[in-house]
């Protein structure tokens with residue numbers, strides 16, 4: 001359930017920063033819980049604004065909004081409501097789906113012939129810093145209920161004919177009545193005779209014994225796009241639990257964990273690095289080698305560089321949709337701790353004072 005942040009704020013995709021701000025203020029005013037407003041709507045507006053008001057997050061959202069499950073302001077680290085806890089709420093969403101998904105439609109006697117969707121599955125995926133910058137194809141192993149390959153989930157041996165299940169009249173579901181403290185509750189459960197398929201094969205599939213499912217490890221290859229960040233989640237549709245031929249498969253969520261690289265610090269599409277240079281290099285200028293995610297790259301140090309100066313390396317940052325950002329090199333001028341006799345003499349002759 002990807003969220004449309006633009007719709008939440010009621011603005012156009014081309015809305016300016018000011019228009020977004022204005023729209024949010026209006027909604028915040030309207031829905032503020034302290035003023036008796038709708039807290040849920042307030043949260044939603046806030047979440048949308050956190051993303052759309054931040055250049056980097058907005059870019060990311062514009063690019064990945066549909067891929068990264070919107071369940072997440074939390075897809076964007078720190079982008080959540082009030083800056084914390086959002087990731088947990090998010091996970092709550094996911095786990096809610098995981099454990100509730102298959103059951104919800106079977107309850108309350110709706111028209112569905114069976115539980116419609118398998119459970120969602122979440123998998124942790126580790127990425128190196130470099131992989132997060134450039135994107136990578138990852139092999140993911142998930143152990144879960146898969147649709148049986150031999151019978152394609154029908155539960156029948158290939159080629160045999162199927163007859164309507166008498167147990168459920170082909171519905172796949174049966175209504176049962178359970179006594180609870182609230183009175184009799186109706187629940188619809190999958191028919192045991194046909195495993196919810198509504199049909200019974202002449203001969204059961206020998207691999208799955210007619211269940212249409214095969215529990216086991218499935219390997220798939222997933223493209224992680226460039227520019228992802230630690231904590232982001234990617235939804236892979238239809239790669240969650242299967243519940244046989246009639247139902248829809250659950251989704252697979254990849255929860256990304258990006259390793260720290262002590263050389264690099266990232267902020268949106270920028271990468272920050274520190275570079276130590278000597279006293280003389282700073283004063284006279286030089287050409288030095290600097291670590292980038294592309295390997296070592298030469299950088300010109302202008303004469304008269306100060307400690308703390310920031311030098312820009314164009315296009316050595318992270319791509320977040322519109323070409324790569326820049327790398328910012330923070331220069332640290334190192335003052336020698338020990339001087340030889342000759343060096344000392346030369347320094348004294350220079351007599352550099354402010």
Ligand SMILES: [Zn+2]
Pocket residue numbers: 165166167168169170171172173191192193194195196197198199
């Ligand atoms: Zn049946």
Ligand SMILES: [Zn+2]
Pocket residue numbers: 148149150151152153154155156205206207208209210211212213
């Ligand atoms: Zn089978």
